[in-house]
Amino acid sequence: MKKKSTAFFVLSVIVIAALAYIGAFGLNLGTDYKIKSLGESINKGLDLQGGVSVVEQVTDKNVSNETMNRTVELLNLRVNKMGVSETNVVKYGKDKIRVEVPGNYSEDQVLSTIGKTGKLTFVGPDNKVILTGDDVKSASPGYDQTNKPVINLALTASGTKKFSDATAKFMGQKITIAMDGETITDPTVDTIIADGNAQISGETTIDDAKQKADIINAGALPVTLKPVEVQQISATLGADALPLSVKAGLIGISIVLVLMLIWFRRPGLMADIALVLYIVLVLMVFSGLGVALSLASIAGFLLTVGMAVDANVLAFARIKEELKAGKSIKTATNSGFKNALSSIVDSNINTIIAGVVLYFLGSGEVKGFALTLVIGVLVSLFTALFVTKHLLNWAINMGLINKPEHFGVKGVDKC
Structure with missing residues (x-):
């Protein structure tokens, strides 16, 4: 012993x-x-390495909590394109969003990135745009018949016709869904979708499906943001x-x-x-x-x-x-x-x-x-x-x- x-x-x-x-x-x-x-190896926050803090106010009236969450997801996607992994994007009160970007960035860089109009595109293998955010009614997470997570898409009337033609043309090929040029998902077409209701498979978890659905919805349902507080730290x-x-x-x-x-x-x-x-x-x-x-x-x-x-x-x-x-x-x-x-x-x-x-x-x-x-x-x-x-x-x-x-x-x- x-x-x-x-x-x-x-x-x-x-x-x-x-x-x-x-x-x-x-x-x-x-x-x-x-x-x-x-x-x-430990990341440092805004107050330890400096950066930019911005408070954006949503000027639209009667914005739902769901739309606010989608906007947060979209802003996260935008500021992360700047190459900053420690960004903090959160709801601030009922109608504001706080964005904190650590690192050596100017106020103008951050404001221009946040203020861009979200552009959602569906691009075919020929690099031509098939659909835009205006052609999408809604996106939602769900499960297919085998209980695997998927993204369910509902398209507008014009979007239905465009997507039907595209899925027939690009059978067996990939269609890329991107926000501001950054790929969200790139599913392979395995059937002609003629009724405007598409199902995107390949997600690993339901949380991944929800996050991507929120980004797609945010591109289709943008809100107007106005900076009310900008601080260079x-x-x-x-x-x-x-x-x-x-x-x-x-x-x-x-x-x-x-x-x-x-x-x-x-x-x-x-x-x-x-x-x-x-x-x-x-x-x-x-x-x-x-x-x-x-x-x-x-x-x-x-x-x-x-x-x-x-x-x-x-x-x-x-x-x-x-x-x-x-x-x-x-x-x-x-x-x-x-x-x-x-x-x-x-x-x-x-x-x-x-x-x-x-x-x-x-x-x-x-x-x-x-x-x-x-x-x-x-x-x-x-x-x-x-x-x-x-x-x-x-x-x-x-x-x-x-x-x-x-x-x-x-x-x-x-x-």
């Missing part, structure tokens, strides 16, 4: 240390491949804010690590190792999900660091109570984590619920804060309830922790 626990403990520490090193500094694997550091703000935020975070985390060691002794070291893993895992999730880190997101992340420590504090406090009651180290450890479980889960579930509500009801930086908060809490549950517990049990089996004094409990002689 001792040898096995020692092997697991040492291997875990080595893996965590390696992940922390690669996350902090990256890793060169020859001349052709490099693992980027987490600082390089200097990258110098991020140049100052990011290093200061990182410095503040490192100082705060270092203080937490030291206090855990002082207050809980050797078990505190186990919690510190788990906390290092927690930080690395959260930042890896941010990188993997493409989260754009903003000042609000950093605040949410640092808040979850405190919550991750709080879970360990609750568990260790319970263990100390069990030790004072005269239980052995192993029994007290298992009972302590078990008794603290409900308190840890309840507090974190409440935070997750609050974060989810903020995410769906908020916008912009509020969404960023909520997203990092929820991700951090979920990861902290894993590291506190699984990683810390196993590290602690292995340390006990190794003999590294074998006295109540190692938990800061004096006057009790149990092992």
